[in-house]
Amino acid sequence: MPMSEDEHLGTEANGTLSRDYCVYCYRDGAFTEPEITIDEMAKRCGAIMSQLYDIPVKNAERFAREQISCLKRWAGKEVAFCGSCGMPLLRDEDAGTEADGSLSTRYCTYCYRDGGLIEPDLTREQAVEQYAPMMAANLGMPVEKAKEMVGQYLSTLPRWQE
Numbered sequence: 502m503p504m505s506e507d508e509h510l511g512t513e514a515n516g517t518l519s520r521d522y523c524v525y526c527y528r529d530g531a532f533t534e535p536e537i538t539i540d541e542m543a544k545r546c547g548a549i550m551s552q553l554y555d556i557p558v559k560n561a562e563r564f565a566r567e568q569i570s571c572l573k574r575w576a577g578k579e580v581a582f583c584g585s586c587g588m589p590l591l592r593d594e595d596a597g598t599e600a601d602g603s604l605s606t607r608y609c610t611y612c613y614r615d616g617g618l619i620e621p622d623l624t625r626e627q628a629v630e631q632y633a634p635m636m637a638a639n640l641g642m643p644v645e646k647a648k649e650m651v652g653q654y655l656s657t658l659p660r661w662q663e
Contacts, residue, residue: 521573532574539566539575554646564640566621583609583617583660586632607659618660625661 512517514530525532526542537545541597546569556564571580571589581590583597588609590596596604600616612619621629629652637647655661 538654554642554650556642560640581606585612587658588656625655628655634638
């Protein structure tokens with residue numbers, strides 16, 4: 502779920518907000534449904550996404566599964582995400598490169614190379630306009646709803662938090 506507002510964040514056992522899990526999945530330092538499978542969770546998340554963004558249910562479930570499979574709960578480890586576009590950095594070839602040629606732990610290869618952003622002047626609004634049509638085509642959803650979804654997601658990423 503979008504975690505752009507504090508009320509969307511789950512809570513740790515000590516009452517602090519979780520940066521990893523939403524309020525629907527995680528409260529007081531524990532998963533709300535510890536026995537749920539990734540497929541059951543994808544189905545539940547897909548149903549919510551379908552309603553929120555007018556995505557066909559099967560497409561929403563597929564997308565939800567792809568997204569949640571990268572969470573520590575399901576991946577079994579922390580998976581870094583690009584701080585510009587949100588792409589999971591699952592493999593070395595997904596990572597951008599620093600000026601010294603080392604792999605970036607913050608950005609993907611599509612957003613960052615040789616120590617710099619590929620499109621340094623790109624605004625969040627321009628990124629939404631660029632990414633939303635691809636999202637709409639991939640998920641079979643209206644472009645306006647894709648713009649809403651992409652805009653909410655990008656607002657949670659470090660590059661776009663100003």
